[in-house]
Amino acid sequence: MELFRVVTLAEARQLLSRYWPLKGRRKEVLPLLAALGRELARPVTAQDDIPGFTRATMDGYAVRAEDTFGAAEGEPVILQLVGEVPMGQPATVAVGPGQAVSVATGSMIPEGADAVVMVENTEIISGDRVAVFKPVAPGQDLVRRGADARAGACILPAGHILRPQDLGILAGLGVTRVTVYEPWRVGILATGNEIVPPDEEPAPGQVRDINSYTLAGLAGRSGAAVTLYGIAPDDLETLVTRVKQAMAENHLVLLSGGSSVGTRDLTVRVLAGLGQPGILFHGVAVRPGKPTVATVAGDRMIIGLPGHPVSAMVVFRILIEPLLKYGGYDHPSGRAAVTARLSRTVTSIPGREDYIRVRLEEGPEGLLAVPVPGGSSMISSMVWADGLIVVPLEEEGLEAGTLVEVHLF
Structure with a gap:
């Protein structure tokens, strides 16, 4: 059987995207707190304005902004105090x-007012008169009805x-239950005669199962x-x-294969059928x-x-986490990275993308991305790393001092 029919990362993503999201996920209705981190199955439409009234964002006085124009420390504007709006009252x-x-703060703005003067910029000069020492603009220090949601x-x-924050706005809308998809179900199967469970003592030539646990952690963290x-x-x-x-029993199955050519060939035979x-x-x-x-059945x-x-x-x-x-x-949250300067030159071979493990250190000119030594069989190199940098497909490497994006773990 043909061992490799190699595609670029972009091509692999395109092929997987043709079939994702997979069909067959169930929907369920959950209370808000239970729905955190879940994917909405239906859009949520506001039934009411939020806030439902124009309200003050500072303690002070509701005024017509034009009445305060020209106010100054030495020449305040004097306004007549005609009442109060208590918190929680119309x-x-x-x-x-x-x-x-x-x-x-939070009071309803009375009819006729279009701004709030902060109490710090005023002074009561008699029981029913207030001096304003600073002008305000229309809309200042208030939130208009429907500003959060119409x-x-x-x-x-x-x-x-x-x-x-989404739970917060839903609560503000009075939405207490939402329709969401069930989590993606992911099954993980390790393969190989040399693999034994973590609680067993490996015989000569055997190793404990690492991949099932790292992959389970990654998938669980992805929801x-x-x-x-x-x-x-x-x-x-x-x-x-x-x-x-x-x-x-699952939507997605991950096989963690042995490293030998024979084991890889066996996996391909299974997937092909x-x-x-x-x-x-x-x-x-x-x-x-x-x-x-990868296969779809x-x-x-x-x-x-x-x-x-x-x-x-x-x-x-690079292939599975963005889908889950x-x-x-293409989601912008999947591109979060920090910029750092590469501490030493790394080499690559044109025609493939290289993912280099790096740790972050403070340098004299900001963050340094320090390559972490170790082959792909060394899990410790991932433990000591803070993230990955990418050597592009067509490059022969990256020079020391190059600014790189570090994709954090």
């Missing part, structure tokens, strides 16, 4: 020419991932519901049975992570990841 008094009404407006679209399916030996019949079990449309690609022009294979996606821990984590980060977390590769 305004029962109006502001006319030359008048002011006392308000607190009735009938779409506040949050379908597909939006709910954040704490998925994760199930581990243990370790399958390098046996075709067993592997097919275990993969089909995971497919029946799962159904249509079949294998999308076998090999991605990145380092680490080249021997990655019906409404299920199966991705075979390299056996080396660093390779598996890097591929998850943001629904695609």
Whole structure:
């Protein structure tokens, strides 16, 4: 069987995007707090204005702004105090020419007023007169009705991932339950005769299962519901049975394969027989992570990841995390990075994207990105790193001193 049919990272993303989001996700209605981090299945439309009335944002006096024009420390404007609007009460008094009404932060602005003078810029000079020492502009220190949300407006679209601030505006709208999608279900199966569970003592030539746990952590952090399916030996019949079990119970199945050519070939044989449309690609022009294979069978996606821990984590980060977390590769939150100066030159081979592990240090001219040594089999190199930098596909490397974007873990 052909071992590699290599595509670029951009091509791999394009192929996966044709089938994502996968079909078959259930919808459920949850109370607000239980919906944090979940994906909206329906848009949310405001039924009312927020706020429902124009309100003050400072303690002071509601006034007609034009009545304060020309006010100064040495020549204040004198206004007649005609009432007060207590917090949480409707305004029962109006502001006319030359008048002011006392308000607190959050008070309703009375009819006729279009600004608030902060109490610090005023002085009571008698029981019913207030001196204004500083002019205000229309709209100053107040929030108009509907400034946060207008009735009938779409506040949050379908597909939006709910954040704490989103729960706040929904609560303000009186929305206490929302319709969301169930989390993506992700099954993880480790493969290889040399892999043993973490609670076992490895025999000579064996290693403990690292990838199931790093991948489970990454998928869980991306909002998925994760199930581990243990370790399958390098046996075709067993592997097919275990993969089909995971497919029946999950939307996405991740196989963490052994590092040998024979094991990789076995994984491809299994994936090729799962159904249509079949294998999308076998090999991605990145380092680490080249021997990655992906297939779609019906409404299920199966991705075979390299056996080396660093390779598996890097591929998850650049191919899988954006799908689980943001629904695609173009979401602006997926591009968060810090800028740093490369501490030393790194080399690469044109024709592949290199993902270099770096740690961040403070240098004399700002942040330094310091490459972390270690091969793709060394999980410790990921532990000591703060993020990844990318050597582009066509470059032979990056010179020391180059400004780079560090994509943080």
